[in-house]
Amino acid sequence: MSASGGPAVLAEALTKKFGDFTAVDHLDLRIERGQVIGFLGPNGAGKSTTIRMLCGLLLPTSGRASVAGFDVGREPEAVREHIGYMSQKFSLYGDLTVRENLRFFGGIYRVRREDFAERMRFAISMAGLEGRQNALVHTLAGGWKQRLALGCAILHRPPVLFLDEPTSGVEPEARRQFWDLIHDLAAEHVTILVSTHYMDEAEYCNQVALIDRGTLIAMGTPSELRGHRLSGQLYELRCSPLGGALKALRGVTGVVEAAIFGDRLHVVLAENAPAGADIRRLLSEHGIQADLPRRIMPSLEDVFVQLVSRGAEHRVTA
Amino acid sequence: MFGRLSVMLFKEFIQLRRDRWMMFRLIVPLFIQMVVFGYAATFTVHHVATAVLDLDQSQASRSLISHFVATSRFDIVDMARNQRQITRDIVHDRAVVAIVIHAGFSQDLESGRAAPLQVIVDGTNSNTALIALGYLSQITSQFSAEWAARAISLNVSAVRPETGIRLEPLPWFNEGLNERWFFIPGVIGTLTLLQVVSLTAFAVVREREVGTLEQIMVSPIRPFEFILGKTVPFFLIGFGDIALVTAFGLLWFRVPFVGDPLVMLGGSSLFLMAAVGMGLLLSTFSRTQQQAFALNFFLLNPFFILSGFAFPIAAMPRFLQWFTMINPLRYFLVVIRAVFLKGVGVDVLWPQLLALAALAGVMLTVSVLRFRKSLE
Numbered sequence: 001m002s003a004s005g006g007p008a009v010l011a012e013a014l015t016k017k018f019g020d021f022t023a024v025d026h027l028d029l030r031i032e033r034g035q036v037i038g039f040l041g042p043n044g045a046g047k048s049t050t051i052r053m054l055c056g057l058l059l060p061t062s063g064r065a066s067v068a069g070f071d072v073g074r075e076p077e078a079v080r081e082h083i084g085y086m087s088q089k090f091s092l093y094g095d096l097t098v099r100e101n102l103r104f105f106g107g108i109y110r111v112r113r114e115d116f117a118e119r120m121r122f123a124i125s126m127a128g129l130e131g132r133q134n135a136l137v138h139t140l141a142g143g144w145k146q147r148l149a150l151g152c153a154i155l156h157r158p159p160v161l162f163l164d165e166p167t168s169g170v171e172p173e174a175r176r177q178f179w180d181l182i183h184d185l186a187a188e189h190v191t192i193l194v195s196t197h198y199m200d201e202a203e204y205c206n207q208v209a210l211i212d213r214g215t216l217i218a219m220g221t222p223s224e225l226r227g228h229r230l231s232g233q234l235y236e237l238r239c240s241p242l243g244g245a246l247k248a249l250r251g252v253t254g255v256v257e258a259a260i261f262g263d264r265l266h267v268v269l270a271e272n273a274p275a276g277a278d279i280r281r282l283l284s285e286h287g288i289q290a291d292l293p294r295r296i297m298p299s300l301e302d303v304f305v306q307l308v309s310r311g312a313e314h315r316v317t318a
Numbered sequence: 319m320f321g322r323l324s325v326m327l328f329k330e331f332i333q334l335r336r337d338r339w340m341m342f343r344l345i346v347p348l349f350i351q352m353v354v355f356g357y358a359a360t361f362t363v364h365h366v367a368t369a370v371l372d373l374d375q376s377q378a379s380r381s382l383i384s385h386f387v388a389t390s391r392f393d394i395v396d397m398a399r400n401q402r403q404i405t406r407d408i409v410h411d412r413a414v415v416a417i418v419i420h421a422g423f424s425q426d427l428e429s430g431r432a433a434p435l436q437v438i439v440d441g442t443n444s445n446t447a448l449i450a451l452g453y454l455s456q457i458t459s460q461f462s463a464e465w466a467a468r469a470i471s472l473n474v475s476a477v478r479p480e481t482g483i484r485l486e487p488l489p490w491f492n493e494g495l496n497e498r499w500f501f502i503p504g505v506i507g508t509l510t511l512l513q514v515v516s517l518t519a520f521a522v523v524r525e526r527e528v529g530t531l532e533q534i535m536v537s538p539i540r541p542f543e544f545i546l547g548k549t550v551p552f553f554l555i556g557f558g559d560i561a562l563v564t565a566f567g568l569l570w571f572r573v574p575f576v577g578d579p580l581v582m583l584g585g586s587s588l589f590l591m592a593a594v595g596m597g598l599l600l601s602t603f604s605r606t607q608q609q610a611f612a613l614n615f616f617l618l619n620p621f622f623i624l625s626g627f628a629f630p631i632a633a634m635p636r637f638l639q640w641f642t643m644i645n646p647l648r649y650f651l652v653v654i655r656a657v658f659l660k661g662v663g664v665d666v667l668w669p670q671l672l673a674l675a676a677l678a679g680v681m682l683t684v685s686v687l688r689f690r691k692s693l694e
Contacts, residue, residue, distance in 0.1 A: 087529060
């Protein structure tokens with residue numbers, strides 16, 4: 001089947017331009033087999049475009065990539081035989097039944113007849129659709145549709161699976177179940193590349209790739225990213241009004257970054273920053289009520305916010 | 319390849335069968351259009367509202383008027399008493415044609431001079447006006463021939479016997495010049511093109527819109543497998559259309575079919591290939607069904623008008639004649655009319671068949687080439 005050894009996905013200087021707009025800009029990526037890797041980034045960061053190039057749906061403008069050991073540009077058919085793909089649209093035929101959809105995708109992938117019955121049973125039980133094989137797909141709720149779409153995408157047992165925002169528009173409990181399925185697949189050595197803009201989902205991944213404006217800005221395990229990527233210590237600050245506090249703190253020596261997180265402020269402080277009490281005094285001079293800052297463990301979102309804004313500064317000064 | 323294609327076809331037919339609205343769209347418009355074209359599409363003019371001003375009030379003038387009444391072509395709606403009334407009739411749409419017989423009409427006839435007859439026609443509908451004038455001159459010349467014959471039999475020496483050219487028309491293939499025989503075969507081609515192009519385009523664009531197209535394109539399926547799967551059903555539906563409408567035309571409207579069914583079959587296959595190719599090509603230019611609909615509407619109207627269905631291509635300006643060269647309907651109409659009415663075969667129709675084959679080849683090739691690109 002797939003060429004053995006080597007990374008599951010390898011991209012070198014992968015670039016895609018749409019006219020003047022560069023959606024993906026010299027992206028380098030190396031994903032080892034059996035990993036669950038999360039593509040994290042805001043909308044329009046180039047996550048989908050990257051995935052679509054890796055699947056052979058889009059031709060790269062420049063650079064090269066290989067998936068499961070096959071070159072995306074030169075051996076697209078071999079690549080397609082070794083990948084599964086599912087997008088946020090859960091692209092199934094609404095006017096076909098559950099069974100008819102599975103049979104269709106099984107046929108398109110030429111799953112052998114003797115394997116098919118067992119794989120269909122597996123996909124149906126994975127999606128939790130026992131007894132509803134003959135239901136028309138458009139009558140199913142989002143979570144079922146999503147799991148059935150995943151079932152269709154893995155009927156041919158692909159070693160590499162691309163999931164493009166598979167959990168968007170699905171209720172939280174179904175999202176949780178879906179991630180359990182992803183980990184079950186990873187346990188069977190399937191390499192899974194999943195894009196999301198839910199930060200909490202990144203915690204379920206072995207590796208996280210942060211993507212912003214078409215470039216890879218950081219990659220590592222969630223704890224690596226949390227531990228080493230922040231330049232300074234993270235503090236949480238209850239204060240009011242939040243907007244005024246944000247303005248007052250930005251530009252103060254030692255304040256690396258300040259951002260609003262829900263009803264409080266997250267502030268990254270360097271060594272030379274004012275002490276907690278001084279910050280509180282400084283804010284009250286601006287008429288802002290504040291508690292003492294409390295040191296907290298950074299979340300991936302903190303890391304992401306800082307990396308994105310740092311990247312933006314680089315681009316401005318460059 | 320056969321496996322994937324049969325999977326595609328199987329899926330396509332399940333979807334077609336499940337779509338009640340689709341079955342309705344397939345059958346009902348065909349019959350409605352067939353009935354509409356069979357009964358309403360006619361250039362014949364009957365019962366033209368006519369006003370008459372008889373200033374001669376003679377036996378000859380009354381005889382002339384009775385000649386008009388005797389045909390069902392003209393209905394006399396007003397025996398006017400003066401010119402003003404005639405004008406009013408035409409202006410107010412009470413009459414389309416007005417006939418004025420001047421005083422001295424019978425005197426002129428009796429003395430063997432040419433008798434002038436004034437005819438006023440509402441030219442707003444130029445087509446009706448032209449045809450009504452044709453009937454008018456037919457009826458008057460018949461009248462004058464009768465008058466001359468009578469004069470000779472009465473031995474009135476002043477009247478010269480009829481001389482000159484007499485037309486003896488003998489239409490071939492459609493002796494009665496029955497317009498239905500002309501229209502029905504045309505309707506078959508037109509309706510089929512309309513239906514097959516739009517169905518094919520919509521079927522592909524719908525998959526693009528829902529995202530299933532992308533889902534299929536990440537599978538190892540080859541573009542031509544997908545394209546065949548997407549076009550063969552509509553090719554077959556097109557055949558069904560042609561068979562159904564042909565049967566209706568033969569059995570209900572009694573249009574003759576003197577040609578070789580095999581020529582019809584071959585011509586239809588090439589035509590349908592061009593039609594699905596056109597639909598496919600259209601789909602590569604549309605992201606949404608709405609766009610496909612707009613494009614379809616925008617394109618099919620010119621294809622219909624510039625096909626020779628109703629308006630002769632030879633009368634069109636040169637640049638529009640060039641455009642008709644890429645219109646599959648243009649060639650198919652020639653083929654289908656010839657097969658129905660003339661009974662000629664491939665020895666005569668080969669240029670049209672060749673053109674259809676070339677168009678089908680080009681459209682299918684271009685759409686297959688554009689297909690991958692259109693995914694981006």
